[in-house]
Amino acid sequence: MRPGAFDLLERIRQQKPVIHHLTNWVTIYDCAQVVKTIGASPVMAHALEEVADMVQIASALVLNIGTLTIDFVEAMKIAAQGANKKGIPVILDVCGAGATGLRDRKCLELLSEARIDIIKGNTSEVARVSGESVRTKGVDATEVQGDLAALAEKLAKQRQATVVITGKEDIVTDGKKTFVVANGHGMMTSVVGTGCMAASIIGTFAAVERDLSLAAACALVCYGVAAEAAASKSSGPASFKQNLFDCLYHLDRATVDRMQRIAGLAGS
Amino acid sequence: MRPGAFDLLERIRQQKPVIHHLTNWVTIYDCAQVVKTIGASPVMAHALEEVADMVQIASALVLNIGTLTIDFVEAMKIAAQGANKKGIPVILDVCGAGATGLRDRKCLELLSEARIDIIKGNTSEVARVSGESVRTKGVDATEVQGDLAALAEKLAKQRQATVVITGKEDIVTDGKKTFVVANGHGMMTSVVGTGCMAASIIGTFAAVERDLSLAAACALVCYGVAAEAAASKSSGPASFKQNLFDCLYHLDRATVDRMQRIAGLAGS
């Protein structure tokens, strides 16, 4: 039987995998803290001279181009190639893709010079990486969902990767099967770093489950359930963020089973 | 009629301007979060190769030399020149001016190689940038205030910029009119980053109002009112900081109108 979201969280708490990050400087603390909060061990290291060594003690590699520089992306490539050799999953948060030419180029370089196992972004970021243009404003949510799933599936097949589009409903696909995760809370959009943390959590779940689309979907379920629980007792974005960490820390099977909203798309 | 502090906050919530930052690594998260909390959209990007592109999607540029390096200041210059061309306001937090020769030199370079629309610092920082020496210790607050306003007005005229001196009472001047904002709370001095966040908030208000001294004064009113509201329910600097964000998020017209303490200086 397929493991559920909480089963994977339990594996993380037992195995305490090391998750190596080259992430952005804005949210680096929160990325580390969220990984620690769910029971794993974050390592942030970006020196060109040590990333190949550091990735050898890791069980997953999380890359995020949010505050990229040329040198930093070179270190990402070395780390990703090391992860590829070791056979651990690499997740790339294409943070800000579409905002500048540099970001677009560097995303494509990373995708072509290393194997990226999971590509994660919001709608417009993933659309940009896929080379397609998608109207992301003024489009009805239900309508978009179908288009986005198709977009994600196409990119997944093209890149032979799992693709995650985060949003009001998250889409996760490996090109063969597709999940839609409806957990989460609107308050997440008022907190800087919730997207970056999603990538870190997905990377951590991918460290303990070979089926990467399942791992990513389960990660988003746990994250979203904790966010819903946190929102119910918060009075603004800062207390929400604090409660989100505390709720993730205490997440239990009964809560996850009761609150999870995950579905396979029809035909998937 | 001149818009009030809450009117500008409402504009921010409606227009959701993008605020591009090249800020310091200590408080970068809080700068981003405070901009998001008041309803705008922060972007942090510093690569020499992309700052000119990124500033094109922004409505204001916030610079902060708190953890400067040579390369970082070069990126600031490119971003500021791009902002100048686009016609969006540039705010410079002269964080730590006076502490080292490097900081003094780099402040002056930034001021001479790009148009800085708002210069912001505490008493000794602004004094240093203005090239004057000011005794900032052991001087009675009331006495200092007059001197400081004169200092700020002189620098404003010299640099044709708006000058903001933060402190127990904040002084804002464009050299023609001068505001004194008495909002705020002593607990702010126990939280790292409250000065940096002030610059980010001022930048965000400047994105929606062409009268930059009015924008800066209104920004400091909203920030200070939220700080007072937060302090009344806090038990230390960390809970104060959390409450500050939550109070900023929920700030409403009645609260701002009731609590604001802003005055034009006599003769201004």
Add this chain to the structure above:
Amino acid sequence: MRPGAFDLLERIRQQKPVIHHLTNWVTIYDCAQVVKTIGASPVMAHALEEVADMVQIASALVLNIGTLTIDFVEAMKIAAQGANKKGIPVILDVCGAGATGLRDRKCLELLSEARIDIIKGNTSEVARVSGESVRTKGVDATEVQGDLAALAEKLAKQRQATVVITGKEDIVTDGKKTFVVANGHGMMTSVVGTGCMAASIIGTFAAVERDLSLAAACALVCYGVAAEAAASKSSGPASFKQNLFDCLYHLDRATVDRMQRIAGLAGS
């Protein structure tokens, strides 16, 4: 009579020493905030061109290799040499020593090219720096303690430095006298940055007391007492962290005297 832990905290609150950091990018905010919370004044500055100037206004220098790069360590060396000349204490957090060859080499370079007054790390980090191999897994806590104290004392004599090993019980030694601090709380291991903050607090106490092993032990007492007080009212790692700051801010003599658990090792 030897000053107690709270006596040193009082000195900090009165003298407000400036503590210069070259620390890691993950926890830089928390390092600054914890220093400010106990009443001192943090300065974070790492540019090669200004560290020698900045350290001149400081009363202690805190180095942390958590996110080291080659250039960053070069700046650390310049800062440390400046601190040595000025005669202020230098504390090195050997964060991640043992994880990669780069970290081991750079720790040794720092130890040989400048005088490091306090070496601080967890068990395996300090063991690595001392050049010994220590089994740190599956060993009973009581058994380890004896070995660790011996390890610390040997390194202290070899490097003529104070050595701090943090853990369930913290060991502090200058090679002549050895303290064991039993304060602290298990929740600290669920919060990223508690180790880095310990180094910052130790550095701050070292700024006001020449007996560095006493300063470090007193620092860990105050930190640990605040952690215990915070844990008793927290519902997870994020609320714990907030309460930790608030409790540190309000720490008073009665609480420290009542809760402190510090001992000199037999024969020390």
